Amino acid sequence: xxxxxPKPPSFIHTAVAExxxxxxxxxxxxxxxxxxxxxxxxxxxxxxxxDEKIAKDFGGKVDLRFDDTNPTKEETEFVEAIQDDVKWLxxxxxRVLYASDYFQLLYDWAIKMIHMGxxxxxxxxxxxxxxxxxxxxxxxxxxxxxxxxxxxNLDLLERMKKGEFPDGSRVLRAKIDMAHGNMNMRDPILYxxxxxxxxxxxxxxxxxxxxxDWAQGQNDAMHGVTHSLCSIEYEDHRPLxxxxxxxxxxxxxxxxxxxxxxxxxxxxxxxxxxxxxxxENYVNGWNDPRMPTLRAMKRRGYTPAAIRDFIDRVGISKxxxxxxxxxxxxxxxEACVRxxxxxxxxxxxxxxxxxxxxxxxxxxxxxxxxxxxxxPEDPAAGTRRVPFSRVLYIEQDDFRENPPPKYFxxxxxxxxxxxxxxxxxCERVIKDESGNLIELRCTYDPxxxxxxxxxxxxxxxxxxxxxxxxxVPASVRLYDRLFSNPNPESNGDFIADxxxxxxxxxxxxxxxxxxxHAKVEESFQFERLGYFCVxxxxxxxxxxxNRTVTLKDEWAKIVxxxxx
RNA sequence: UGGGGGAUAGUUUAGUGGUAGAACUACGGAUUCUGACUCCGUCAGCCUAGGUUCGAAUCCUGGUCCCCCAGCCA
Numbered sequence: 188x189x190x191x192x193p194k195p196p197s198f199i200h201t202a203v204a205e206x207x208x209x210x211x212x213x214x215x216x217x218x219x220x221x222x223x224x225x226x227x228x229x230x231x232x233x234x235x236x237x238d239e240k241i242a243k244d245f246g247g248k249v250d251l252r253f254d255d256t257n258p259t260k261e262e263t264e265f266v267e268a269i270q271d272d273v274k275w276l277x278x279x280x281x282r283v284l285y286a287s288d289y290f291q292l293l294y295d296w297a298i299k300m301i302h303m304g305x306x307x308x309x310x311x312x313x314x315x316x317x318x319x320x321x322x323x324x325x326x327x328x329x330x331x332x333x334x335x336x337x338x339x340n341l342d343l344l345e346r347m348k349k350g351e352f353p354d355g356s357r358v359l360r361a362k363i364d365m366a367h368g369n370m371n372m373r374d375p376i377l378y379x380x381x382x383x384x385x386x387x388x389x390x391x392x393x394x395x396x397x398x399x400d401w402a403q404g405q406n407d408a409m410h411g412v413t414h415s416l417c418s419i420e421y422e423d424h425r426p427l428x429x430x431x432x433x434x435x436x437x438x439x440x441x442x443x444x445x446x447x448x449x450x451x452x453x454x455x456x457x458x459x460x461x462x463x464x465x466x467e468n469y470v471n472g473w474n475d476p477r478m479p480t481l482r483a484m485k486r487r488g489y490t491p492a493a494i495r496d497f498i499d500r501v502g503i504s505k506x507x508x509x510x511x512x513x514x515x516x517x518x519x520x521e522a523c524v525r526x527x528x529x530x531x532x533x534x535x536x537x538x539x540x541x542x543x544x545x546x547x548x549x550x551x552x553x554x555x556x557x558x559x560x561x562x563p564e565d566p567a568a569g570t571r572r573v574p575f576s577r578v579l580y581i582e583q584d585d586f587r588e589n590p591p592p593k594y595f596x597x598x599x600x601x602x603x604x605x606x607x608x609x610x611x612x613c614e615r616v617i618k619d620e621s622g623n624l625i626e627l628r629c630t631y632d633p634x635x636x637x638x639x640x641x642x643x644x645x646x647x648x649x650x651x652x653x654x655x656x657x658x659v660p661a662s663v664r665l666y667d668r669l670f671s672n673p674n675p676e677s678n679g680d681f682i683a684d685x686x687x688x689x690x691x692x693x694x695x696x697x698x699x700x701x702x703x704h705a706k707v708e709e710s711f712q713f714e715r716l717g718y719f720c721v722x723x724x725x726x727x728x729x730x731x732x733n734r735t736v737t738l739k740d741e742w743a744k745i746v747x748x749x750x751x
Numbered sequence: 752u753g754g755g756g757g758a759u760a761g762u763u764u765a766g767u768g769g770u771a772g773a774a775c776u777a778c779g780g781a782u783u784c785u786g787a788c789u790c791c792g793u794c795a796g797c798c799u800a801g802g803u804u805c806g807a808a809u810c811c812u813g814g815u816c817c818c819c820c821a822g823c824c825a
Contacts (some may be wrong), residue, residue, distance in 0.1 A: 324752035368754040379823035406809045418758045423755045507757045507818045584761045649784045715785045
């Protein structure tokens with residue numbers, strides 16, 4: 188591995204290195220800033236991995252900090268789920284912090300702002316606040332409460348905090364500039380009143396809660412964060428971020444740096460849309476393997492290594508082509524999983540759509556065992572024994588009565604190799620009254636034991652098989668992309684772009700016996716088919732596999748192009 | 752309408768004044784007891800118009816197109 192070409196550093200690396208070089212900072216600390224109001228998806232994981240990478244590359248640390256400043260949206264359940272996902276990804280966080288643990292410090296700063304004449308309690312209704320904010324190209328109007336006395340502001344804020352006023356009746360605002368071109372600077376709201384529900388950590392101790400802008404920079408500062416990395420839609424919040432830190436005269440102010448967000452083709456990423464998929468039952472929950480959430484991807488069989496590789500290959504930039512970022516082709520993600528699983532996972536034979544084969548010249552009652560390689564990419568994985576007998580199952584796709592051009596699997600009178608076993612020739616086709624194919628009568632070549640003919644003749648195809656009397660039945664869920672449109676919603680409602688074939692469950696699959704005791708989450712390559720893992724719905728009665736991703740399939744392409 | 756940001760093959764991404772390079776995709780081929788893996792090859796790009804320069808993706812000027820912002824969400 189001497190010739191591995193390191194990825195060039197990102198623009199963030201460049202900026203951080205500069206800060207270190209010119210003495211703005213002497214070390215690096217970043218933070219993962221999730222709001223515990225939902226499950227993490229692949230887009231979050233990228234943001235997190237960027238934070239991790241920057242910290243690691245500069246010998247710094249990364250914290251996990253929950254931005255739990257809005258009790259109406261946040262729950263303990265998500266706090267736990269997020270920590271699980273972070274752990275699963277393998278991110279080693281230095282500290283787990285909660286914005287809510289620092290409400291008092293933030294409140295003290297608000298009091299300081301009032302004393303400085305930089306903050307005031309506004310009694311306007313939400314509607315008035317909104318109207319008086321003005322619009323693009325039109326300045327806002329100063330609130331009639333803007334020039335209240337320090338004493339009155341202090342008193343009012345104290346009573347807001349204690350819960351003397353109803354929700355929505357007042358807010359604390361910074362006094363900046365109602366005519367500013369940047370909307371965020373038009374007297375932003377610092378605190379709003381929220382009585383219900385209780386906060387997941389502070390209970391009913393507070394009746395006011397800080398807004399994102401008011402909390403973010405100060406939290407970063409008090410936790411010693413040097414570089415506050417976030418996505419690009421926060422770029423025009425940066426002036427406000429800096430304004431608070433400067434106005435409060437906070438030493439060693441952290442630096443916010445923004446990067447473009449990650450979107451995927453054939454996927455939706457917004458929390459709103461994902462929630463709709465769940466709530467309207469288009470998928471079976473947040474961990475449905477078709478979802479882009481990390482728990483879903485885990486269940487589907489994606490590995491942290493594959494996700495990390497993917498994020499790495501995508502890189503970091505500020506490019507913006509769509510919804511605040513860049514839209515990466517899912518096929519890159521799929522390529523990354525295949526790469527990882529190919530190296531690590533054992534091979535097995537599994538017949539998804541069984542077609543019965545009787546080998547007429549094979550002795551009834553006889554059973555042989557063949558040795559099969561577990562992983563050609565990893566000799567240390569060794570071999571296993573696979574039983575063979577007179578009645579087998581092969582894949583329906585591996586036989587064609589009227590083969591199209593370029594089809595070189597089994598055909599009437601044709602010969603193929605049964606992987607690791609014998610050459611097999613199809614002699615007769617058996618059908619039911621309505622003409623459906625139900626069975627193949629075949630013969631084998633006893634002189635091809637192990638897979639090579641004594642006379643040296645070749646076959647064009649090798650197919651997988653399972654001995655009928657030894658087979659383990661199972662269900663297999665074939666997952667495909669959730670949407671059939673690379674850019675869901677590009678022509679109307681994204682629900683209309685749902686792929687009707689995103690899940691197909693097969694109930695009559697036949698697996699080689701070594702799979703009988705496969706454990707939940709264990710992954711395998713079913714040869715010639717794809718990568719599959721044991722689903723958590725499995726029990727001692729029934730094995731259920733999820734297809735993580737197919738193998739690349741040249742034949743499928745030929746068929747798609749009309750060749751088959 | 753005001754503010755902020757972005758533009759290099761189909762998709763991502765390097766390149767920071769000196770021959771535009773990579774990955775994924777697509778296509779073709781070699782190999783193969785997985786139509787997999789591996790290997791080789793092909794197609795394909797600097798948003799645009801000027802300027803500076805011996806030389807511009809890179810510097811300057813003017814356009815064009817795309818994204819984000821008017822929550823008491825984050």
